[in-house]
Every structure is written in C-alpha cells, then in structure tokens.
Amino acid sequence: MKNAIVSIVLGCAVAVSATAYAAGDTDNMNTAGGAQQGADVKNDMSHGEVKKVDNAAGKLTIKHGPLKNLDMEAMTMVFKVKDPAMLSQVKVGDKIDFVAEEIDGALTVTKLQKQ
The missing domain is CATH 2.40.50.320 (Copper binding periplasmic protein CusF)
Incomplete structure (x- = not known):
C-alpha cells in the first residue's frame, strides 16, 4: 500500500512538472500574433x-x-x-x-x- 501511494504521488508530481514546463516554454514558438506584428511593422507608414x-x-x-x-x-x-x-x-x-x-x-x- 505504501509503495502504491508513493507511486501515485510521484506520478502526479511528474505530470504537474511536465505541464508547467510545457506551458512556460514558448520562447521559440512562431505564433500568428508574432507574424502579424512583423507585417504591421513593415506596413507602418x-x-x-x-x-x-x-x-x-x-x-x-x-x-x-x-x-x-x-x-x-x-x-x-x-x-x-x-x-x-x-x-x-x-x-x-x-x-x-x-x-x-x-x-x-x-x-x-x-x-x-x-x-
């Protein structure tokens, strides 16, 4: 029983850590908003x-x-x-x-x- 609880707690910790990492790792993403911003700068008068x-x-x-x-x-x-x-x-x-x-x-x- 003790091993099962430890396994569940560790599994939850890993899942939460992976989710938090994925949510914060957006530095290198190309988003539509970023592309639009580049187009706006080019077309600014x-x-x-x-x-x-x-x-x-x-x-x-x-x-x-x-x-x-x-x-x-x-x-x-x-x-x-x-x-x-x-x-x-x-x-x-x-x-x-x-x-x-x-x-x-x-x-x-x-x-x-x-x-």
Whole structure:
C-alpha cells in the first residue's frame, strides 16, 4: 500500500512538472500574433517632408522620421520610387506618409500618400 501511494504521488508530481514546463516554454514558438506584428511593422507608414523631386532620375529626397521597418533613425535622404507616377503626386514642401523598403539594394518608396 505504501509503495502504491508513493507511486501515485510521484506520478502526479511528474505530470504537474511536465505541464508547467510545457506551458512556460514558448520562447521559440512562431505564433500568428508574432507574424502579424512583423507585417504591421513593415506596413507602418513613416512621416516625412518632400525636399526634392527628381523626375529624370525617378527619385525623391525626403526629410523623414524613424523608419521602423528599416531600423533607421530620422534623417534626410534620397529614395527611388517604385512607381514613377508617385513623383507627380507630390511637390517640394509636401508632408507625406510613406513606406520605404530595400529593393535590389536600393531604398525605394513603395507606398506614398500626402497628409
């Protein structure tokens, strides 16, 4: 009888320990929420001001705030545009929201809208 009680107690202790370990071991799990968070960061619009429009080169110079998806701090820099029609949507001094991505090694504005 004594051995049976000891076996039951040890079995319960092992079961509880395994359950607690499994519940706490989520560090390396890929969850849908984590994937969604990554997608949200990529699609977050950055804010900026158009400093120059270069139609011939297909580029915009933008003074911008932090670019979270590219891990860049605020600065003024030149970007290619994915669609040349974007250049006709803005002029120097316009406040814009935009998404920039690295495409084929070049920082490129992929989405653009005036504020």
